[in-house]
Amino acid sequence: MVIDGNPKEKESMKAFHQGNRVEGQKLQEEFVAEFREEYKEKDHCSCKKACQYHGNCKECVAIHRAHQEHLPNCMRKMVNQKIKMLSELTEHTVANEIEPPKEVLRRE
Numbered sequence: 382m383v384i385d386g387n388p389k390e391k392e393s394m395k396a397f398h399q400g401n402r403v404e405g406q407k408l409q410e411e412f413v414a415e416f417r418e419e420y421k422e423k424d425h426c427s428c429k430k431a432c433q434y435h436g437n438c439k440e441c442v443a444i445h446r447a448h449q450e451h452l453p454n455c456m457r458k459m460v461n462q463k464i465k466m467l468s469e470l471t472e473h474t475v476a477n478e479i480e481p482p483k484e485v486l487r488r489e
């Protein structure tokens with residue numbers, strides 16, 4: 382099961398945007414039911430950092446809300462896609478002004 386960009390969840394959002402709340406909620410619940418089943422045992426967290434809160438979304442999100450510096454790692458792909466579109470406005474020259482930080486990753 383793919384979480385990021387999941388087709389069923391995409392369909393759910395489409396239904397919500399079209400004002401079809403009942404269908405949106407139905408599809409969303411199907412997505413969540415599949416998620417619960419698939420990730421009963423499996424690791425759902427895409428974060429690669431060496432972090433003691435790996436996979437513990439409740440505490441991970443609380444930490445990020447508390448320090449307010451950046452988002453949980455699993456959100457990066459989605460947010461970077463949006464930033465990339467905005468970055469086109471300056472022909473991605475912002476890339477010349479930034480350098481990604483060194484990160485301590487966990488062992489696979």
Ligand code: SF4
Pocket residue numbers: 425426427428434435436437438439441442453454455456
């Ligand atoms: S919220 Fe934190 S713990 Fe949960 S999937 Fe995202 S990075 Fe992992």
